[in-house]
Structure formats: C-alpha cells, structure tokens
Amino acid sequence: MTQPPPAATTTESRLLEVWGDTVDQRHLVLSIVLGVGLGAPVFLGTSWLLGMTDVAEGLQRSYALLAGIAACLIAAVIAARLFGPKRTVEIGAETAGSRQEAMDAIEAEIGPLGDPDELPARLLAEVRALGLYDDLAAQHRRRTEAEGAA
Numbered sequence: 001m002t003q004p005p006p007a008a009t010t011t012e013s014r015l016l017e018v019w020g021d022t023v024d025q026r027h028l029v030l031s032i033v034l035g036v037g038l039g040a041p042v043f044l045g046t047s048w049l050l051g052m053t054d055v056a057e058g059l060q061r062s063y064a065l066l067a068g069i070a071a072c073l074i075a076a077v078i079a080a081r082l083f084g085p086k087r088t089v090e091i092g093a094e095t096a097g098s099r100q101e102a103m104d105a106i107e108a109e110i111g112p113l114g115d116p117d118e119l120p121a122r123l124l125a126e127v128r129a130l131g132l133y134d135d136l137a138a139q140h141r142r143r144t145e146a147e148g149a150a
Helices: 007-013 025-051 057-082 098-110 121-129 133-149
Strands: 015-018 021-024
Touching (some): 021 025
C-alpha cells in the first residue's frame, strides 16, 4: 500500500510563479473569482443605475467602468488580506556576506551609500526596523577607512 506524499510536497506542488511572485493556485483562482464577483456586478449595476439618469451615454459607460475598476481594487485588497505570501525566506551561514556584497554592488553602480546617521529621523527609524542600520553603518565605515588609507 502506498502512502500519500508529505504535506510539504503537496503544498509545494500547488505553488506557481506569477509575475515574479509565488502564489497558491487555489488562492489565485479564488482571488480571480472575487475580482470578477465584485467587479462585474458593480459595473453592470452602475450601468443600469446611470441608465435611469439623464447623464450622457458616453459618461455613463465611463462612470460604470470606473466603479467596476474600483470594485476590482477593493477585491484585490480583500484577497491580499485573506491570502498571505507564500514565499519562504531562509537565511543561513552561506548568505552571511550577501548584504555586504549587495551594498558593494550598489555602491559600484550608483556611488557611496552615505552615513545612515545623516538620514531623516523617519527614514532612520525605518532602516533600523528593517535591521539594515548596522550593515549600512559598517559599509560606511569600510568605505571611509578605505578612502582614508588611499
């Protein structure tokens, strides 16, 4: 008798990549149904309601389309709240130098990143919340020491 595959394999088999992001097939279908289920009735209902007014026919279609787009945006927000991200981020010992390498590459492309302490308070708080302050400060120290030695 064969045993069913582990849950992780079953879950991973339902994942696919859409526009560079990982999504669950079922959640994608439910999100599409939610978008169509909200967008189409709002569009049709708005068209019908505006048809009973003396608004020009071209404007009626435009307003109905705007209402349908707004409903699709609301459906997208609802779907984003219902169905969280499916990505798994694993940080191990082999990625320890990756931030420094990334910052070196950024500096090579656009120039020095600068001193993080010179950032406005709001941005500095965000950098600290993201856990990037120490990395940026170390990068700034390395660059200034290298410039001082040269």
